[in-house]
Amino acid sequence: MSEEKSDEGLAVPREQHRHGQTVDDVLLDEILSSVKLPGGRRVPNRLVKVAMYEHLADFYGGPPNDAHFSLYRRWADAKWGMIITGNVQVCKDHLSLGRDMVVPTTLSEGNIRPFRQLATVIHGPQPQAPYAPLAIMQLSHCGRQSANVIGGRTPFSPPLAPSAVPLQLSSKSEDIGVVGTLLHKLMFQAPVEMSRKDIDEVVRAFVRGAELAARSGFDGIELHAGHGYLLSQFMSPKANLRTDEWSMKHGDLSLLHHIVTSIRKSEDASNHLVIGIKLNAADYVNKKQDNVTLSESDLERPLLHVIEIASWGMVDFIEVSGGDYEHPDFMNNKGPTTSQRQALFADFSQRAMQVLEARDREHRPLILLTGGLRTLELLSSALAQRHADLLGIGRMSVICPDLPKRLSDHRIRGQTDVSQSGKMLFPESFASNSLRFRVETFLCSYLYFVWDLIPTPLRPRFPILIGAGVEMAKYIVAMRSLARGNKQPGTSEGIFAVVWMWLYIAPVGGSTLERRVYWAVVGGMAGIYIGIAMLIAWFAIFSSSQ
Helix, strand or coil: CCEEECCCCCEEECCCCCCCCCHHHHHHHHHCCCEECCCCCEECCCEEECCCCCCCCCCCCECCCHHHHHHHHHHHHCCCCEEECCCEECCCCCCCCCCCEECCCCCCHHHHHHHHHHHHHHHCCCCCCCCCCEEEEEEECCHHHCCCCCCCCCCCCCCEECCCCCCCCCCCHHHHHHHHHHHHHHHCCCCEECCHHHHHHHHHHHHHHHHHHHHCCCCEEEEECCCCCHHHHHCCCCCCCCCCCCCHHHCCCHHHHHHHHHHHHCCCCCCCCEEEEEEEHHHHCCHHHCCCCCCHHHHHHHHHHHHHHHHCCCCCEEEEECCCCCCCHHHHCCCCCCCHHHHHHHHHHHHHHHHHHHHHCCCCCEEEEECCCCCHHHHHHHHHCCCCCEEEECCHHHHCCCHHHHHHHHHHHCCCCCCCCCCCCCCCCCCCCCHHHHHHHHHHHHHHHHHHHCCHHHCCCCCHHHHHHHHHHHHHHHHHHHHCCCCCCCCCCCHHHHHHHHCCCCCCCCCHHHHHHHHHHHHHHHHHHHHHHHHHHHHHHHHHHC
């Protein structure tokens, strides 16, 4: 079979196959085939709905609610091979943007019940069927990336981290501007170095999260050790300056290993629980290296981590992705494809597969690759060229929530015209024709036009985190649209997506007083947005008239 290279460098099959099978027949067979995890559980197909930030829980965190159940039911009905939840924070005082699911401090029957309902929803009406998805709970701790106020702590109470190293935006100062720098300083406070007692409490919190998953009927957990969160901070020489037993000198993965070992020793979450670990290729490369050639040591360090994790014999899969809040390209998918982080991301997964297969092909952790898999050919090539065992789909699972079912139906019906060479398997973005979306698009175009009228020396630069946040907010609004039962996800445009993201009250939970306070806060935020827009318009008109 001849091959040619795609833009991403993966080999793509092009010819008719033997026995009358077309290219699409073979591609679909590979993608829809099952695979066995080293612990013995079988994933019914290779398509994995990976974790995304949902912003659906109560303000200051809480259990899953009706919005979660409705949204995950859409994915469960589509028969994904594995469904990983969004962040479930193990500590309620280290949230991300205030609306994460949170592991309860005590595992009473009442506290477990909402999580059990979510697991039941993910498994679908026939949980014992061979095509039922595996339900995986992602456990997280934000560490120093937990924002002020909305992070769950009292105002300006510092977060915990391995060392007292503040979060820094690594972009050039001229790209961030004064507004972006001020926003960053207001959002992220310098952390406090964790004591040994703090570390012990975090370990117990992760174990409690695993016990919650096991007792509520989830098939497994995924430990979030990427995107600059706490576990990756302990693995990072720029964030971990400790000199005790949790220092880098005693092993990059010492805390992660201790948590995995503690989970495996737990009576509730022992060997039957699937354990995955999410690693982030971008954590291994400094932003300053984007325009230079990576050294061999840059490439070896993430591989050494994968090899060490595999050597524990306790982990079932390793997810490879990229990005953190210091390098938020992963939030908007608009980073340069030629960056060194992207190059490392592509090389990381392939070399990890090669190394693991050479060591122990039968019992190695499976590699889950997440990012950029937007066509049928790329999905299949990632498997055929040994870049991955499992295919992670994030934002495209919102645009096309029924992707696995759609592919399966095509295969059963013998319809092999699913994709044409080099074309998208499903839409690259939302195709919303609602009146509200058209109005928002028009208003955003007007705001951008007015923004451009401001003289360049006086124009505030658009903060990088706000730009990334707008893109993230669009998908949050779309997930809410799916949760409301809409057949096709609807979204909002530009800054309006951010406004609608925050103008939300969870369908279950929250006292009347809490809701009144929340509405006062978000109402004030909306007023600020409108006021800023009016000031920009006034300033632009005034400047143009001079």
